[in-house]
Each structure stands twice: as C-alpha cells, then as structure tokens.
Amino acid sequence: MNNVLNFGVNGNATQFDFATQSLTSVKAVIYHLCDGNGNSVVIYQHKYPVSLHKKTKKSFLSLNGRTLDKITHDSIDINDTIDFFFFQNKYYALNIKLLERMYGLESVIDNLANNSTPLIINLGIVNTQGMPVPLDIFKDMYKDRAFMRRLAMVSKGNLVKTGVSVPQIQQVMQKFPVFQRNIDLTGGLINLNTKDQKRYFIRLLNNEASFAALDNSPFLAVEKDSAA
Known part of the structure; x- marks a missing residue:
C-alpha cells in the first residue's frame, strides 16, 4: 500500500x-x-x-x-x-x-497467546493440580479466535508483569458481579474447568481498569459499567 x-x-x-x-x-x-x-x-x-x-x-x-x-x-x-x-x-x-x-496475523496471535500461558501459570493463582502439562490449559480454546486474541493481549498487559493475587481477584469479583458468577475460587485458587471459566478469567486479566478500581481511580466509572 x-x-x-x-x-x-x-x-x-x-x-x-x-x-x-x-x-x-x-x-x-x-x-x-x-x-x-x-x-x-x-x-x-x-x-x-x-x-x-x-x-x-x-x-x-x-x-x-x-x-x-x-x-x-x-x-x-x-x-x-x-x-x-x-x-x-x-x-x-x-x-x-x-x-x-x-x-499471517493468526500466527502472530497464536505466538503471543503461547507466550501468555506461562506468564499466567507463573502468577501462582491457577489450580493446575492433576494437569499433566499445565501449559496446555488453554489447548481446548485454540479454535476460538476471539479468545485467542484476548489471550494474546494478556502477554502485553501489566497484570502478568506486576502480579495479581487471589485476594485482589476476590475484591474485583465483589465489585463486578459478572466475574463473581463466572470465576470459581473453590479451594483458594482459580479453577479453569470449563470454557466459560477460561473466557471470563482471561477477560478479567485484560480488564486492568477493574483492578485499578480497587483504589477508587476516578476515571474508571465507564470501565466498571462495561465489566458488569
């Protein structure tokens, strides 16, 4: 062009x-x-x-x-x-x-998504017990291109770099019911047993505004509404 x-x-x-x-x-x-x-x-x-x-x-x-x-x-x-x-x-x-x-963008997205997975596992907030290969946790989502695009975005976000804890996630869930309904913290870690649970968890990791809302940042009213 x-x-x-x-x-x-x-x-x-x-x-x-x-x-x-x-x-x-x-x-x-x-x-x-x-x-x-x-x-x-x-x-x-x-x-x-x-x-x-x-x-x-x-x-x-x-x-x-x-x-x-x-x-x-x-x-x-x-x-x-x-x-x-x-x-x-x-x-x-x-x-x-x-x-x-x-x-060729599909290959780029897949590569970024593959980079995101170990970063997420290293956060220590996902229950990987019983998984032979924890890095394959999102393998069943590869054909969901919308999900793969969101998973790819995680690798460029701040949450996987600065870290996020289960208590922080619990606070976000209290403020945003959509996450409370779709994220399972049974046993003290995030359980990703269904495709919907994976979608909402990745949506949460991409929604940095939700975590910023914990300290009442004034610009986040619109983000809060969209998250809910």
Missing part, C-alpha cells in the same frame, strides 16, 4: 491483461485516491470472486439508473467493502478476520 502511494497517481503502472493473466493470480485490488491537493488515501480490497470480470456480449452498466450502456472493456467491480486502508502514514485494518486468515 505504501508502494502504491509513493508510486503516484500519474505513474506508469503495469497493466493487467485479462487475455493472458489469470484472475486467480490477483491477490488484491488497491486504489490510490487523491484530491489533487496532496491529500491521499490508499484503499485495499482483498480479491473477492466478483471483483474482477471480463467483458462479454451481455455486459451492460447503468450510470443513471434509467438506461443501460454496453460495457466495451474489461472491468473492476468496485464495491463498498474495504478491508484495509493507509492514511496519513498509518495503516488501518477494518477486517481483522481477513488479516488473520490470509495475511
């Missing part, structure tokens, strides 16, 4: 030849939009089955909604689906699932 931006609006781009090039070789369609005053945005659309097509004798287009004009050239079907865009030197991803599935 950055290369397209640097290429410029009036650059001599290599043309796509529908007669000799296969549509299956097209990975994406990138548009460089400019207002003529130096303001630009680069839009990235992953190639969908209807994005590119060759002209036929039955190809017509209506520009005014009333009459049909014959299409005399191969065309690109521009729709309103935007997956990524580049604006003011920043990349924006609107389609995270596509970024995961087709462009």
Whole structure:
C-alpha cells in the first residue's frame, strides 16, 4: 500500500491483461485516491470472486439508473467493502478476520497467546493440580479466535508483569458481579474447568481498569459499567 502511494497517481503502472493473466493470480485490488491537493488515501480490497470480470456480449452498466450502456472493456467491480486502508502514514485494518486468515496475523496471535500461558501459570493463582502439562490449559480454546486474541493481549498487559493475587481477584469479583458468577475460587485458587471459566478469567486479566478500581481511580466509572 505504501508502494502504491509513493508510486503516484500519474505513474506508469503495469497493466493487467485479462487475455493472458489469470484472475486467480490477483491477490488484491488497491486504489490510490487523491484530491489533487496532496491529500491521499490508499484503499485495499482483498480479491473477492466478483471483483474482477471480463467483458462479454451481455455486459451492460447503468450510470443513471434509467438506461443501460454496453460495457466495451474489461472491468473492476468496485464495491463498498474495504478491508484495509493507509492514511496519513498509518495503516488501518477494518477486517481483522481477513488479516488473520490470509495475511499471517493468526500466527502472530497464536505466538503471543503461547507466550501468555506461562506468564499466567507463573502468577501462582491457577489450580493446575492433576494437569499433566499445565501449559496446555488453554489447548481446548485454540479454535476460538476471539479468545485467542484476548489471550494474546494478556502477554502485553501489566497484570502478568506486576502480579495479581487471589485476594485482589476476590475484591474485583465483589465489585463486578459478572466475574463473581463466572470465576470459581473453590479451594483458594482459580479453577479453569470449563470454557466459560477460561473466557471470563482471561477477560478479567485484560480488564486492568477493574483492578485499578480497587483504589477508587476516578476515571474508571465507564470501565466498571462495561465489566458488569
């Protein structure tokens, strides 16, 4: 996308030849939009089955909604689906699932999630008794991509670095009933026997605002409402 931006609006781009090039070789369609005053945005659309097509004798287009004009050239079907865009030197991803599935983000998330697991175990607050391999505690959640994204975020949070205790978790549970209903502290440690228990525990570790609320930080009213 950055290369397209640097290429410029009036650059001599290599043309796509529908007669000799296969549509299956097209990975994406990138548009460089400019207002003529130096303001630009680069839009990235992953190639969908209807994005590119060759002209036929039955190809017509209506520009005014009333009459049909014959299409005399191969065309690109521009729709309103935007997956990524580049604006003011920043990349924006609107389609995270596509970024995961087709462009390698899934592997990045999995690696970060794997880094999170030993950090969580080392907190000493999870009951791992009877587990042959404690590091496999979240193995049954690997296909839950939303969970894996949240688990990956834990590795970058402060709680696994500064530490958190069971008494602190108990205080948070008293303030936020949603955690009280879904986190099991039977035996004095956190029991992660079900998928829901794992989801809410990871949600708790990502909700640092809930722990900050223990010292009545004034900015946390919205966070408290969202946690509950």
